[in-house]
Amino acid sequence: MQETADRLGIAKSTYAGYESGYREPSLQALLQIGDLFDTTVDYMLNRTDDNQPKLELTELLHSKDMVLSLDEIPLTAEEICDFIAFTRVKRDIKTSLD
Numbered sequence: 001m002q003e004t005a006d007r008l009g010i011a012k013s014t015y016a017g018y019e020s021g022y023r024e025p026s027l028q029a030l031l032q033i034g035d036l037f038d039t040t041v042d043y044m045l046n047r048t049d050d051n052q053p054k055l056e057l058t059e060l061l062h063s064k065d066m067v068l069s070l071d072e073i074p075l076t077a078e079e080i081c082d083f084i085a086f087t088r089v090k091r092d093i094k095t096s097l098d
Contacts, residue, residue, distance in 0.1 A: 008032050027081050 005015035008029070017023030025033065030041045043051040068075045075083070
């Protein structure tokens with residue numbers, strides 16, 4: 001547990017809280033944990049049985065060759081996460097209306 005916390009740059013007690021369910025990690029922390037264990041946030045949240053990451057957010061956030069921008073201003077990791085969250089909500093609404 002200490003090694004994992006060290007690799008994430010957080011206190012052991014914080015990571016222990018994540019594992020026990022006492023604390024909820026931020027979206028950024030979830031992304032870091034997913035990267036560390038080479039899995040997806042959806043898999044960690046039991047939204048899929050597929051634990052293999054796709055070319056999605058994890059690679060986009062760490063890519064030096066690819067920059068996502070809006071109005072010629074590069075998006076931050078938080079803005080990209082917000083964009084993805086918005087798109088998922090919009091898809092869910094569309095699916096429920098169909």
